Amino acid sequence: MVRRRVPLVTLVWIAGGLVAGGLWWWAVLRLALVPEQSGLVEGAVAAGGWGLSLLPVHVTASAGAGGRAVRGATGARVTTASRPRRWGGGSDPS
Template sequence: MAGRAARWGVALALGGLWWWGMLRLVLAPDAGVLEGAVVTGGWGLSLLPVHCVPKARGEGAAGPRRWPGAWPRWRSARGRGRPSG
């Protein structure tokens, strides 16, 4: 329970810091590099694929030995390659 509260606290603090930087950039005439770095860094972190799993653990993922056969079938099923057969 304490770990969950700590994660929420960190998330809220970083979110508040991002909003502070964004509002300073938009509203304050003397905003500068610090605010820009905070906003850009927060935006960049939002692009990270944090919900990805390793290929071996993915549902329906083809293992390395199955790729040679799986790739042509996928392409032909999508209409992007020669039909198999």
């Protein structure tokens, strides 16, 4: 049996994500179930978590995704938009 060691940093990130997710769910459920007793903290946590869900944080710069990965002024990788595809230029006569 092969045992793989998980780095401590990975475990800390996973635990932090679970704690943050638990706090967000607590805030959302408290706002939904007892809105008269919830306050500013619950609203801020719920709105902040919802706002983070709108960010495309899973997207990374990649040259194979149709765009072109280049180095920006700060040295960071920046992805340019891909050109729209042209499929024959006309429509079918129907």
